[in-house]
Amino acid sequence: MLATRAAQALPNAQxxxxxxxxFTKWNTALVFLSLLFSIxxxxxxxxxxxxxYEVWEHLRATVLTDYIANSLALLVGxxxxxxxxxxxxxxxxxMYRFPLSRQLEWALLLPMSMPAYIIAYxxxxxxxxxxxxxxxxREFTGWQYRDYxxxxxxxxxxxxxxxSLVLYPYIYLLxxxxxxxxxxxxxxxxxxxxxxxxxAFRRVALPLARPAIMVGLSLVxxxxxxxxxxxxxxxxxxxxxxxxxxxxxxxxxxxxxxLSALLLIFVAVFLYLEKRSRKQAxxxxxxxxxxxxxxQKLSKGHGLIALTICAAPMVFGFIIPVSLLINxxxxxxxxxxxxxxxxxxxxxxxxxxxxxxxxxxxALFMAYSNRNNxxxxxxxxxxxxxxxxxxxxxxxxxxxxxxxxxxxxxLDTLLMENLNIxxxxxxxxxxxxxVFAYLVRFLAVSINTVEAALVKIKPVMDEVAKTTGMRAxxxxxxxxxxxxxxxxxxxxxxxxVDVLKELPATLILxxxxxxxxxxxxYELANEELLADAAVPALAIVMAGIIPVIIISNSISHxxxxxx
Amino acid sequence: MKKLIFFLLVLIQFQLVAAAEVNIYSARKEALIKPLxxxxxxxxxxxVNIVTGKADTLLKRLEVxxxxxxxxxxxxxxxxRLIRAKEKGLFQQIDxxxxxxxxxxxxxxxxxxxxxxxxxxxxxxxxPDRVNESDLDSYIDLADKKWANRICVRSSSxxxxxxxxxxxxxxxxxxxAERWATGLVNNFARSPKGGDRDQIKAVAxxxxxxxxxxxxxxxxxxxxxQKNEVAAANKIKLxxxxxxxxxxxxxxxxxxxxxxxxxxxEAIQLLEFLVSDYAQQWYADTNHEYSINSAIESSSIxxxxxxxxxxxxxxxxxxxxxxxxVLLMDRVGWK
Numbered sequence: 017m018l019a020t021r022a023a024q025a026l027p028n029a030q031x032x033x034x035x036x037x038x039f040t041k042w043n044t045a046l047v048f049l050s051l052l053f054s055i056x057x058x059x060x061x062x063x064x065x066x067x068x069y070e071v072w073e074h075l076r077a078t079v080l081t082d083y084i085a086n087s088l089a090l091l092v093g094x095x096x097x098x099x100x101x102x103x104x105x106x107x108x109x110x111m112y113r114f115p116l117s118r119q120l121e122w123a124l125l126l127p128m129s130m131p132a133y134i135i136a137y138x139x140x141x142x143x144x145x146x147x148x149x150x151x152x153x154r155e156f157t158g159w160q161y162r163d164y165x166x167x168x169x170x171x172x173x174x175x176x177x178x179x180s181l182v183l184y185p186y187i188y189l190l191x192x193x194x195x196x197x198x199x200x201x202x203x204x205x206x207x208x209x210x211x212x213x214x215x216a217f218r219r220v221a222l223p224l225a226r227p228a229i230m231v232g233l234s235l236v237x238x239x240x241x242x243x244x245x246x247x248x249x250x251x252x253x254x255x256x257x258x259x260x261x262x263x264x265x266x267x268x269x270x271x272x273x274x275l276s277a278l279l280l281i282f283v284a285v286f287l288y289l290e291k292r293s294r295k296q297a298x299x300x301x302x303x304x305x306x307x308x309x310x311x312q313k314l315s316k317g318h319g320l321i322a323l324t325i326c327a328a329p330m331v332f333g334f335i336i337p338v339s340l341l342i343n344x345x346x347x348x349x350x351x352x353x354x355x356x357x358x359x360x361x362x363x364x365x366x367x368x369x370x371x372x373x374x375x376x377x378x379a380l381f382m383a384y385s386n387r388n389n390x391x392x393x394x395x396x397x398x399x400x401x402x403x404x405x406x407x408x409x410x411x412x413x414x415x416x417x418x419x420x421x422x423x424x425x426x427l428d429t430l431l432m433e434n435l436n437i438x439x440x441x442x443x444x445x446x447x448x449x450x451v452f453a454y455l456v457r458f459l460a461v462s463i464n465t466v467e468a469a470l471v472k473i474k475p476v477m478d479e480v481a482k483t484t485g486m487r488a489x490x491x492x493x494x495x496x497x498x499x500x501x502x503x504x505x506x507x508x509x510x511x512x513v514d515v516l517k518e519l520p521a522t523l524i525l526x527x528x529x530x531x532x533x534x535x536x537x538y539e540l541a542n543e544e545l546l547a548d549a550a551v552p553a554l555a556i557v558m559a560g561i562i563p564v565i566i567i568s569n570s571i572s573h574x575x576x577x578x579x
Numbered sequence: 580m581k582k583l584i585f586f587l588l589v590l591i592q593f594q595l596v597a598a599a600e601v602n603i604y605s606a607r608k609e610a611l612i613k614p615l616x617x618x619x620x621x622x623x624x625x626x627v628n629i630v631t632g633k634a635d636t637l638l639k640r641l642e643v644x645x646x647x648x649x650x651x652x653x654x655x656x657x658x659x660r661l662i663r664a665k666e667k668g669l670f671q672q673i674d675x676x677x678x679x680x681x682x683x684x685x686x687x688x689x690x691x692x693x694x695x696x697x698x699x700x701x702x703x704x705x706x707p708d709r710v711n712e713s714d715l716d717s718y719i720d721l722a723d724k725k726w727a728n729r730i731c732v733r734s735s736s737x738x739x740x741x742x743x744x745x746x747x748x749x750x751x752x753x754x755x756a757e758r759w760a761t762g763l764v765n766n767f768a769r770s771p772k773g774g775d776r777d778q779i780k781a782v783a784x785x786x787x788x789x790x791x792x793x794x795x796x797x798x799x800x801x802x803x804x805q806k807n808e809v810a811a812a813n814k815i816k817l818x819x820x821x822x823x824x825x826x827x828x829x830x831x832x833x834x835x836x837x838x839x840x841x842x843x844x845e846a847i848q849l850l851e852f853l854v855s856d857y858a859q860q861w862y863a864d865t866n867h868e869y870s871i872n873s874a875i876e877s878s879s880i881x882x883x884x885x886x887x888x889x890x891x892x893x894x895x896x897x898x899x900x901x902x903x904x905v906l907l908m909d910r911v912g913w914k
Binding site: 074075078079140144145146148150151154160161162170248249250251253257260261263264265266267269347348410413414417418421422424425428438440441444445523524526527528529530531535539540542543544547 | 602608609610611628629630631632633634635636637639640643644645646647648649663734735736738741770771772773774775776777780781783784785786796804805807811901902905906909910914
């Protein structure tokens, strides 16, 4: 009932504040920041003004249908399975006690540290027709290749499996945080109203967690659209394959940018529909009274079933591929480890650390500006900026290269003409450019996570706090921050791990003699030297695990009232 | 504000100090060139800075960085991208007697803008237990119905396949090349996937009977530290196609010096080092590529494959027909 009241109260407040634009310091800063981070996307959209009819006619007549059909199949498949792997275990580890449930709480996040292209390499190495498993099968049975059926790992189905296995943690993480934050009152009330646990999940907990789950899902789908490594390796002609084929093969970067713009429009429509579908429904915390969550202990039989369901995604998404990698790494680590290797590790960690902090700061700023001033322009700009996640890193990188080099060259010309000094390329080809590109690509992650947390804080709470004489800063510090702590850490973690895994933008934009773990992994794996690639690949995974565990821990303790 | 200007000036000054160095954008993977560059630095004292990446993204970076690009040299692993760079006007003409003397004419640019540094051939491999060597002949022959469901080859997104098709267009004309590609695609044993080593493994595992690969991948597998790679490579044999005709299809890894190069002298020095006997021997021994200098001795694995007739086609034509090749492969459904 409280939920309904809050929902009724809000639209009025929103209508009251709504306007096109208001001039305030905050707003001006917001506009400036949004514009800055929109530049690369604008470059991509700009390509639409220079139509390439011939190429498009060719694409339409030959391969475009294939690209679209495969990408849609990927979206549906990956969306379905990552919801399955994400939401159900999240609910189970939050509500029930069963063998290893405590460990699974954080272990379910582990596949997040695994780049999609690496899991694809490891499964292919093991399960492919020439891999050890099928070779053994043939030797053992005397069968030939055509005598038996074995699922083809490098196929559309395989790509769906690989992407789902490493992307579901986005949904799991946000769903679990949402379940934890739910007030027990709601669940208890639902029980007194006759809901059994399944119904409580379906009719109360799930709808309340929906905004968080949708944020997770849209991140998963955007990442799926932007994936190039996996689909290319598996020979699946998805939309990204098309973008790169058009660029590298046909040498037409303009048409490639137009394909990307098309992808962006698709994402924009999807995000809009998703927002609209829950326009009327607003979800807020209904009460500040939290009591500790009572986890139900499952019987032995049920406990084992729960264990199997929850462990499966983690085993297939992490334990198995990591074991394969370790197996390879044992052969090669002595050649790969060295001073040079620690430098790679240092570069990767530094980039991830700096970018994740910046992304969080920017996301907080944008989310708050949006909350305080719901003008149309604000909302559109923040939405626009958070679309970068769906664009392949290579395309983002080019969108960064063009304006930055233009700026550098113009400055150089200006200085030459007036002072006869050449400034060369000041910012192009520096780490600064690289971090900027990361931000364009990953801001969506932090913005979405922070917004989802902020939206759940009832505006009424602010009003009440104001009547007690608290100032805005104090409200944020004493009321918002404790409530959002888990989500903020989540935002930090997601970007951190994403940057560790990022490859294409790093490849294009990095300065001279500057490599990261992902670059090294790619260079070796691309030469089909999987065994050599295993060591840097493992290092990415390991470097990603530590923050994953720390933050998972802090989310478990983020429940208000929890000691 | 004063501080900011001071900072900027320091930055600019910093850039003006031109030490003896040369800056490379390289599509060749770092591990496959770094040892040579280190040797160059040891010999000359010239520092080498390198960024690796995919050829086309490096081209884009060069294009937008324009006259201020810090890069002096572009290294690629295929001729098509060298020509693309030339067409975009990124290279400058280099007059070096040494380069002209060592590099055969068909492996360097007519306008002296790019130079081939090492050679590789796209060859046929086959499973000797299922294929008679006498049944193999040429690339054209692979479109014959007798190979139905027996051929493996990687995706047409790969530039080595694009260059092969471009060579077919240059040698036989668009129409005949398209008929050939249609037949070839009909003979595929599976939808293209993986790299060249994957095709070797697929033939060894019995997925297909013949495959098209670049020769050095087979050599690399033969001396791999992984037992299964060696085992797979030992199960298959190499066949030199077109020996009664134009010869086996060749490609080069190569380089060109960029127009805005600030270290042109050092860059030429590096190019000349890369065609030196030392460097050419390294290419041959370490990566099993053929030397552009016929006086250099091949690695023992290369030697075991015997002498062969190479297609003398001017490689400039591969770049010219690259786009046509991709369009063609789209039309015939080569994924």
